[in-house]
Amino acid sequence: MGAPQDISLTLLGGFSLLIERQPVDVPVSAQKLLGLLGIRGPMSRSRIAGTLWPEVAEDRAMASLRTSIWRIQQLHRGIVAATANTVELAGTVGIDVREMTATARRLLDEQMGDLPLWWLSARFQGDLVPDWPEDWLVVDRERLRQLRLHALERLAERLTDQGRYGLALEAALAALRADSLRETAHRAAILVHLAEGNLGEAIRQFRQCQEILREEFGVEPTPATSQLLRGLVAPV
Template sequence: MTTDLPAPSLAQLFLVGRFACRVGDDDVRLTPTAERVLAFLALARRPVRRHQLAGTLWPEVTDSQALTRLRSTLWKVPTAHRTALVEADATTVSLHRGTAVDLYALDDPDASDTTPVTPMADGELLPGWCDEWVLVERERHRQLRLHALEDRCARACEQGRYTDALRAGLEAVAQEPLRESAHRRVIEVHLAEGNSAEALNQYESFRTLLRAELGLAPSPAIRALVRPLLGRPAD
């Protein structure tokens, strides 16, 4: 007679805005080095060779010492949590395939359609972390999030969900005030609602900011949106 082992609890990693870890209903406290291991594996999105992982996280010591530190770090994570978070063999280590990572939502091009009113994870990726492997991914996350917000704004506007559209568009503007495509999406929502004054106000605020910060004029594309409202060429 065999006894089925219970399925491992779902693990969750939160990297946007802060580092946090949950396994099932438990908040898991990890050492700083364990946090860095899990974050590296999450950002890699694939199995990583042990030598590469250890050498990246402990570059100041020999390869042998770095591998020892990696093994020690992993074994200090309680077994029940470790098996839910990490998969490892003799040569590679990876995040457990069942681990949910907040960052990955932006990797799904249809996320904006399937969850149109659910706020995206807000904040900077791993704030305060200065490792080069974090900085590269942080900029990638920033760009993807801006594009996702603009796409969400456009799709919601097309569906007549103007409140959701404005929420996404204004969030993109707040994150990057000099990003013209974000302002353009907001103007398009105001125009779709018939709020000409709001559209003009958005355009003028962007034009003033752009001139003050960069000494530039808005592009022909955004000027064309408001030109019919002015009765004269848009500046």
């Protein structure tokens, strides 16, 4: 069987593997292997085995790895490339995590060029396989969450500058849905409201931010946020 034209791995918001745009059932152990490779790229067999099966003997972990590779190859031989020492996803596999990471970095580095900003919000949705409890995911999940939130806030700022307030607010609120305690996301939403001339909405967003920070941390919004509405919001 030849390599398909389209293999895509989704890890943001949950796991899925599509071959020729059709979903494929993947055994759990094989899912974890694909997820690890999709997030971290090529790895040595010993590193993979130690990451995915840390509580078993090395020979059993290596055997589990071989089984997972075999199961993936039964789905299609064009998904993983394995040598005696390393395993990686084939270069033809589309991986949403890598696409999101590249797009977010371009946005943050001001290198988006003429790409339309309005479709970018959809690329920054969903945490990294949120239903997986594995310890090895903790750092990767937080790294990607922070990158996604920074990208959404920057996207809101760029769209506000373009006068596309509805889309800018959507990006800011997407960041708030991901983390309601994030003051910079509240600030991004306030700036959209102010730019659009919706003073009441801006004050309401500030009050919400103020209430959350007081309840959760016993602190007030920072001067960077408070000064946006200086003279417009009476102390509470």
